[in-house]
Amino acid sequence: MDTEKFFVVDWFSASTEEDSYKDGILPNSSGSSWGEGDMGFKSGYYRTIEDALKAVCEANYFDYDPDSWEYFEDGQFNGQFMVDVNNSEATDGDIEEWKKGRKRLWCCDISVHIKKQSLAEDVTDEECENWKAPSMFRCSQCETEYPLPKKAKYKKDKNGMNIVPCPKCGTYHYMTDKALADAISAS
């Protein structure tokens, strides 16, 4: 392992626009914008790009979810979050209310620029394209984490959920097709 290689956050910037469930982004809606300085964020040295994005989420009080992020270009990653009037991440309950037209929510776009140690070096496209840790199956019973065996056959229950026995302790887990495909493709 190359212990000299760390990732750092050069900058991030976030901006919001009001999002309507019916009509989408409202033109000229009043939003807000902020950057790393406003949040008092100072980059650390991160082992992985994912750790760097997690730190940015933490600085903004957002939950980290790899699906909220995608690689754009030149070391820039873009993330999207739904936020309320105080720029706090919307809860599932907030989103339900918003869908019913009973709550206003904003779409927050956040861009993060990642570099190498001490901002001296650019990250490569290859590093950026392989930024996500592989999805893992995590057993809630024995807390073991690993990709699922590729060749195993999984039965379905009557609701169409896959019945997946933990390869270590045998506890049954119910997984959607997508969750199962993700855990297998990582193996």
Ligand SMILES: [Zn+2]
């Ligand atoms: Zn287990």
